[in-house]
Amino acid sequence: MTIDPKYFELIQADIDGEIDDAGKAELESFLADSEEGRSVYEQLETLCRSLDGMPSIDPPQHLRHVLLNQAPVKAAPQPSPGFLQRLFAGPILGYVGMFAAGVALTLTLVDSDQISRGAFDDVTGLVGTIADSEFAVPEHGTISVDKSEVAGTVTLRSTGPILIVDFDLSARQPVEIVAAYSDKTIWFNGFAQLESSGTSIAAETGAVTLNMDGKRRYAVYLNNPGIRPATIDLRFMADDQVIHEAQLSFSEAD
Amino acid sequence: MNEPDDTKLMERCSNGDRQAFEMLLARYEKPVFNAAYRMLNSPDDARDVTQTVFLKVYEHLDQYDPKYRFFSWIYRITLNESINWLKKTNRLDALDGDTADTASGPEQEASNEQLSEGMQAALMTISPDYRSVIVLKHLLGCSYQEISEVLEIPEKKVKSRLYTARQLLQETLIQRGLH
Numbered sequence: 001m002t003i004d005p006k007y008f009e010l011i012q013a014d015i016d017g018e019i020d021d022a023g024k025a026e027l028e029s030f031l032a033d034s035e036e037g038r039s040v041y042e043q044l045e046t047l048c049r050s051l052d053g054m055p056s057i058d059p060p061q062h063l064r065h066v067l068l069n070q071a072p073v074k075a076a077p078q079p080s081p082g083f084l085q086r087l088f089a090g091p092i093l094g095y096v097g098m099f100a101a102g103v104a105l106t107l108t109l110v111d112s113d114q115i116s117r118g119a120f121d122d123v124t125g126l127v128g129t130i131a132d133s134e135f136a137v138p139e140h141g142t143i144s145v146d147k148s149e150v151a152g153t154v155t156l157r158s159t160g161p162i163l164i165v166d167f168d169l170s171a172r173q174p175v176e177i178v179a180a181y182s183d184k185t186i187w188f189n190g191f192a193q194l195e196s197s198g199t200s201i202a203a204e205t206g207a208v209t210l211n212m213d214g215k216r217r218y219a220v221y222l223n224n225p226g227i228r229p230a231t232i233d234l235r236f237m238a239d240d241q242v243i244h245e246a247q248l249s250f251s252e253a254d
Numbered sequence: 255m256n257e258p259d260d261t262k263l264m265e266r267c268s269n270g271d272r273q274a275f276e277m278l279l280a281r282y283e284k285p286v287f288n289a290a291y292r293m294l295n296s297p298d299d300a301r302d303v304t305q306t307v308f309l310k311v312y313e314h315l316d317q318y319d320p321k322y323r324f325f326s327w328i329y330r331i332t333l334n335e336s337i338n339w340l341k342k343t344n345r346l347d348a349l350d351g352d353t354a355d356t357a358s359g360p361e362q363e364a365s366n367e368q369l370s371e372g373m374q375a376a377l378m379t380i381s382p383d384y385r386s387v388i389v390l391k392h393l394l395g396c397s398y399q400e401i402s403e404v405l406e407i408p409e410k411k412v413k414s415r416l417y418t419a420r421q422l423l424q425e426t427l428i429q430r431g432l433h
């Protein structure tokens with residue numbers, strides 16, 4: 001190759017749209033006299049066009065939800081109860097209210113691509129709704145935990161493609177629970193808790209990790225798009241030691 | 255109505271405004287995911303790196319210096335996290351032309367373009383430093399000056415790195431009969 005290296009730089013700058021007028025004039029003059037230069041220019045231009053043409057890929061649909069839900073929530077003061085909480089605060093309306101709120105929010109969770117954080121403020125009725133036998137959605141199994149550190153039940157329910165893992169637990173000390181689902185098509189779709197705080201959740205590929213202490217009631221929503229058979233492995237940990245392991249299974253035939 | 259700029263959104267994030275964080279996510283989720291994908295050649299790994307990137311952004315909001323542009327900060331985190339991921343999975347060394355291959359995830363099947371797949375495979379044969387400049391230039395559309403800002407290297411070095419990276423890619427593509 002006999003081309004002066006400065007022309008390689010000018011060729012690249014021109015293709016990248018970063019050449020100044022003087023450089024452009026110098027390059028044009030060089031290319032007019034150099035067949036080899038023109039060939040280098042063409043090859044580089046072709047390569048750059050191919051690189052520019054590499055398709056942009058859409059991130060997985062659920063990634064935004066995961067990213068939003070993994071961000072630590074800053075302790076923002078709650079100026080007033082949420083709209084639905086106020087509406088259904090009365091004891092008589094409460095039961096019906098729980099159901100109505102539950103249905104509305106379940107639909108939101110199922111149908112919406114964007115689960116608003118605002119919805120979570122008003123989600124307190126949802127767990128009560130799914131736990132109530134009169135309105136119960138299909139139940140696929142319950143496991144019991146009876147350890148000195150944590151005791152209670154975890155129940156798996158479903159509605160359409162949504163798997164609902166309903167935790168009703170009481171812990172004497174901080175406990176970490178990892179719910180792992182081996183089917184990678186399943187994705188984390190939401191989280192609701194009866195208490196307004198006290199449980200944290202982190203979602204990653206194939207698993208959610210929950211940290212809790214005290215008596216807590218909460219539900220994790222997973223989207224199982226193919227409504228395929230699925231298993232959820234639960235691992236309970238305290239003081240970095242595994243204290244209990246269990247498995248819940250879903251099958252459409254249940 | 256004008257969208258708030260990144261710096262304004264970062265300020266609002268620092269004050270606990272989740273909506274601002276959602277807006278930054280909407281703006282940068284796709285470029286970050288794509289940059290990680292091109293660096294790692296795996297949609298699953300790209301998803302995990304994207305999660306780490308946004309978690310770091312959120313956790314280190316107070317370390318963001320508004321005199322620098324937000325994109326250069328988040329892209330730097332993305333490339334660093336991708337390289338860390340390659341180290342962690344012992345894939346830091348560039349693959350040779352025979353072993354480099356494209357992932358076969360659904361996104362890949364959907365694109366189904368031989369040249370694009372060949373290009374991705376070729377990208378995996380060059381070192382992560384060279385891959386980074388290609389990703390910044392051709393995928394994220396950065397100028398020399400912006401690449402220099404992201405990678406914190408002089409513009410002159412950006413040009414030479416870009417030139418070498420392209421030469422190496424071209425050689426690989428010629429070997430594979432794709433160029």
